[in-house]
Amino acid sequence: MPEKMRAMILSKLGPVESKPLKLTQIDRHEITKPNEILIKIEACGVCHSQLHSIEGDWEDIGLPPTLPTVPGHEVVGKIVEIGNDVTKFKVDERVGITPLLGSCLNCQYCNEGKEYLCENMDVTGESLRGGYTEYITVEEEFATKVPDTMRSEYAAPLFCAGITAYKAVKAAEPKKNKKIAIFGIGGVGHMAIQFAKVEGCDVSGVSRKEKHLDVAKKLGADNIFVYSSNQDQFLENVKKEYGLFDAAIVFAPVDEVTDTAIKSIKKGGTVVIATVGKIPNFLAFEEKTVRGTLIGSRKDMEDVIKISGEHKLEVVTESFPLEQANEVLLKLKNSEIDARAVLIP
Ligand SMILES: [Zn+2]
Ligand SMILES: [Zn+2]
Missing domain, CATH: 3.40.50.720 (NAD(P)-binding Rossmann-like Domain)
Structure with missing residues (x-):
C-alpha cells in the first residue's frame, strides 16, 4: 500500500470561485485502534452543507472545527485492512460512512440510539479524515455495509443525502x-x-x-x-x-x-x-x-440501504474525478448539478 495519498486539502476558508481546495500528497491514514478498518475510497458525494462549511458560512456553528481538513462526508469504499478486534467486517467488503464518523457510545444520546446528537461526536470531513481523498479509517461501529448489488457511485449519496x-x-x-x-x-x-x-x-x-x-x-x-x-x-x-x-x-x-x-x-x-x-x-x-432534524442514526443508515435496494430508489448522480472538487462545488453553488455530484479518486 502506498505511504502517501492524494487529497483535496482545505487550509483556508473561502469562496469556491477562489479554488480553496488544493491537491496535496499527505500521509495515508493508518489503523490506530484495534476496532478500526482502513477503507480505500471508491466514491464520495459532494454535499451542499460541505459547500457552506468550506466557504465559511457556518463558522458561527463551529464548522469546520479545525483546519486543515479533507472535506467530504458521503464516503463509500472497499476495506483493505482491519484492526485486530474487528468482528463486523472482512477485507474486500464494501462499506460507507455517514457524516457521523464517531461518537462516545456512552452518553444519554448514544444510549438512546441518537448518537448523531452526542456532544463528543466526530464529523466526517471536518478533520483530515474526510472523503475527498483515497483512504480513510473508521471504527467498525460507524461503518455500514454496502451490498454487492449497489455500485459505489450510487451508494455514496445515500450516506448523507x-x-x-x-x-x-x-x-x-x-x-x-x-x-x-x-x-x-x-x-x-x-x-x-x-x-x-x-x-x-x-x-x-x-x-x-x-x-x-x-x-x-x-x-x-x-x-x-x-x-x-x-x-x-x-x-x-x-x-x-x-x-x-x-x-x-x-x-x-x-x-x-x-x-x-x-x-x-x-x-x-x-x-x-x-x-x-x-x-x-x-x-x-x-x-x-x-x-x-439532523442526519440519522446507524440504525437509520441500515434502513436506508435496505429500502433503497428493495424499492430500487433512484439516486441521480454525475461523476467527476477527485481533482475537480473545486469546479464541482462551483457547479453545485450555481445550481448546475441536477441532484448529486460524486467524486471518484
Ligand atoms: Zn451532507
Ligand atoms: Zn455519546
Whole structure:
C-alpha cells in the first residue's frame, strides 16, 4: 500500500470561485485502534452543507472545527485492512460512512440510539479524515455495509443525502395519502420524494428551478409547484390548485422558504427543517409543530440501504474525478448539478 495519498486539502476558508481546495500528497491514514478498518475510497458525494462549511458560512456553528481538513462526508469504499478486534467486517467488503464518523457510545444520546446528537461526536470531513481523498479509517461501529448489488457511485449519496432525507420524512410522520410538500429538490430533496412515496404519501415537489421540478416529477412526485419569492402569490396558487399541505419538509437553506413552508401547511400541521436557518414567524394559535432534524442514526443508515435496494430508489448522480472538487462545488453553488455530484479518486 502506498505511504502517501492524494487529497483535496482545505487550509483556508473561502469562496469556491477562489479554488480553496488544493491537491496535496499527505500521509495515508493508518489503523490506530484495534476496532478500526482502513477503507480505500471508491466514491464520495459532494454535499451542499460541505459547500457552506468550506466557504465559511457556518463558522458561527463551529464548522469546520479545525483546519486543515479533507472535506467530504458521503464516503463509500472497499476495506483493505482491519484492526485486530474487528468482528463486523472482512477485507474486500464494501462499506460507507455517514457524516457521523464517531461518537462516545456512552452518553444519554448514544444510549438512546441518537448518537448523531452526542456532544463528543466526530464529523466526517471536518478533520483530515474526510472523503475527498483515497483512504480513510473508521471504527467498525460507524461503518455500514454496502451490498454487492449497489455500485459505489450510487451508494455514496445515500450516506448523507439519503439518510438526511429518510430521517426528515420520518420526522414528518408519513402515512398513506398524507399531503407532504418537499421544499428544495436537490441531492437531498430528490431522495425525500422517493422515501415519502414509499410511505404512500401524496407528495408535492417545490422548487424555483423547472429543471429540478422535472426531476421531482420523474421520481414520482404527485404534484409540482414553482416556488416564488412572491409569498402571497405562491400560497394563493397552492390553495387554489391543491389546498394546504399536511406537512412540509424544508431542505432549502433560506429563511424566507421556511416562512413560506410554515404558512403553506394546515393548522395543526408539521414543518420539518433539515437545514441551518431561522424561523421568521411562528403563530402559536395555529398549533403547528416545527421540528428540526439532523442526519440519522446507524440504525437509520441500515434502513436506508435496505429500502433503497428493495424499492430500487433512484439516486441521480454525475461523476467527476477527485481533482475537480473545486469546479464541482462551483457547479453545485450555481445550481448546475441536477441532484448529486460524486467524486471518484
Ligand atoms: Zn451532507
Ligand atoms: Zn455519546
